[in-house]
Amino acid sequence: STDDNGGGRGRPGALSAPPTTDDVRRIDVNPPRGTRDFPPEEMRLRNWLFRNFREVSLLFGFEEVDFPVLESEALFIRKAGEEIRDQLYCFEDRGNRRVALRPELTPSLARLVIQKGKSLSLPLKWFAIGQCWRYERMTRGRRREHYQWNMDIIGVPDVTAEAELISSIVTFFKRIGITASDVGFKVSSRKVLQEVLRCYSIPENLFSKVCIIIDKIEKIPMDEIKKELKSAGVSEKAVEELLQVLSIKSLTKLEEILGSAGEAVADLKLLFSLAEKFGYSEWIEFDASIVRGLAYYTGIVFEGFDREGKLRAICGGGRYDQLLSTFGGDDLPACGFGFGDAVIIELLKDKGLLPEVNLEVENIVSALDVDLQGAAARVASILREKGQSVDLVLESKPLKWVFKRAARINAERLILVGSSEWQRGMVSVKILSSGEQYEVKLDELE
Numbered sequence: 286s287t288d289d290n291g292g293g294r295g296r297p298g299a300l301s302a303p304p305t306t307d308d309v310r311r312i313d314v315n316p317p318r319g320t321r322d323f324p325p326e327e328m329r330l331r332n333w334l335f336r337n338f339r340e341v342s343l344l345f346g347f348e349e350v351d352f353p354v355l356e357s358e359a360l361f362i363r364k365a366g367e368e369i370r371d372q373l374y375c376f377e378d379r380g381n382r383r384v385a386l387r388p389e390l391t392p393s394l395a396r397l398v399i400q401k402g403k404s405l406s407l408p409l410k411w412f413a414i415g416q417c418w419r420y421e422r423m424t425r426g427r428r429r430e431h432y433q434w435n436m437d438i439i440g441v442p443d444v445t446a447e448a449e450l451i452s453s454i455v456t457f458f459k460r461i462g463i464t465a466s467d468v469g470f471k472v473s474s475r476k477v478l479q480e481v482l483r484c485y486s487i488p489e490n491l492f493s494k495v496c497i498i499i500d501k502i503e504k505i506p507m508d509e510i511k512k513e514l515k516s517a518g519v520s521e522k523a524v525e526e527l528l529q530v531l532s533i534k535s536l537t538k539l540e541e542i543l544g545s546a547g548e549a550v551a552d553l554k555l556l557f558s559l560a561e562k563f564g565y566s567e568w569i570e571f572d573a574s575i576v577r578g579l580a581y582y583t584g585i586v587f588e589g590f591d592r593e594g595k596l597r598a599i600c601g602g603g604r605y606d607q608l609l610s611t612f613g614g615d616d617l618p619a620c621g622f623g624f625g626d627a628v629i630i631e632l633l634k635d636k637g638l639l640p641e642v643n644l645e646v647e648n649i650v651s652a653l654d655v656d657l658q659g660a661a662a663r664v665a666s667i668l669r670e671k672g673q674s675v676d677l678v679l680e681s682k683p684l685k686w687v688f689k690r691a692a693r694i695n696a697e698r699l700i701l702v703g704s705s706e707w708q709r710g711m712v713s714v715k716i717l718s719s720g721e722q723y724e725v726k727l728d729e730l731e
């Protein structure tokens with residue numbers, strides 16, 4: 286990297302000294318495998334994304350919450366064979382406690398809801414943006430951390446809650462220029478699976494495991510899916526029927542198969558009619574194969590996908606009415622979604638929708654003489670007290686250097702403190718976009 290002199294690190298032109306015996310071996314300056322640094326430009330893009338997450342959440346009346354990145358491992362130990370369990374970033378701490386870097390936020394939210402118990406007035410509408418981790422063999426070269434935006438509604442049993450959550454994501458997409466031609470939501474309900482399994486009197490305790498196997502339908506060969514279902518205890522006939530039902534893409538067809546008495550069809554019909562009222566019908570479609578890969582979903586599930594089919598799921602969520610009791614709490618109806626910070630950026634790049642997020646500083650202030658550094662600091666403080674951003678040049682630099690830096694930081698105004706003007710209580714101001722230049726009294730500077 287270079288400083289603003291355009292030289293290498295330190296004084297420009299300094300010759301590098303020959304290595305000595307006590308030279309420190311240079312450490313690996315890259316971040317740990319699978320993790321990212323956020324230098325200024327990337328951090329501005331991340332802040333832009335998170336600002337949109339936050340503003341949509343607040344627009345929907347949600348309250349922000351947060352939890353430790355480090356949680357008890359027990360929060361994430363579920364026996365349904367989820368990928369998230371296989372990739373848990375877990376270890377034993379110095380107190381011999383089994384802990385884990387959270388792979389998702391929902392279990393922490395459930396823990397906090399149980400902890401707060403009766404003191405909470407329902408419904409809760411909480412949102413969080415937090416870093417989540419997985420330990421994946423780097424053979425697949427995938428990231429080990431990402432930031433997830435979550436919105437959750439606790440205490441509302443009706444699908445109006447799921448309809449509201451999908452509406453919030455549609456609102457987010459619209460804000461950043463994504464349309465229904467770019468992205469859609471595949472929606473289903475795990476009750477579809479449940480009703481089919483019940484027809485074949487498959488024990489309820491197999492439900493989660495079957496869902497996790499079905500979730501891999503796009504990722505592993507069908508023979509493997511069938512093999513895993515059978516070894517999980519699902520009969521050959523039930524497997525065939527199950528896969529038949531999962532291929533249904535129309536609610537009418539689903540109703541023909543399952544009848545209209547069951548909760549699955551009723552929930553989905555209500556959700557689609559609410560979508561119409563919210564005005565986002567063009568964004569959603571029924572797809573019985575959607576089950577999502579988290580064991581705890583119990584009802585409606587949905588995922589955002591890019592219609593070109595180039596990217597992994599953009600977001601996903603659903604209803605999880607029985608999560609609290611798995612931690613020993615009293616169950617409460619709950620639903621929520623997770624929205625990662627990586628796939629959406631890939632989508633925006635593909636669509637040419639990445640925003641310009643340049644550094645913007647209103648003023649750069651520089652002393653023209655070394656003995657006016659204090660005067661320049663005074664000018665900077667006056668402007669900052671008025672809420673104006675100021676990049677104060679902290680050393681004596683040639684004017685050429687100051688202009689170059691002003692351009693690099695996109696400063697709107699250059700304020701020069703020169704001795705003759707200062708004697709008269711004035712400073713000189715240059716509007717960098719127009720070149721307009723004038724003198725102004727210090728106490729009239731604004």
Ligand SMILES: Nc1ccc(Br)nc1
Pocket residue numbers: 369388389417418419428429430431
């Ligand atoms: N759950 C999870 C965590 C971290 C990343 Br990267 N992807 C998924």
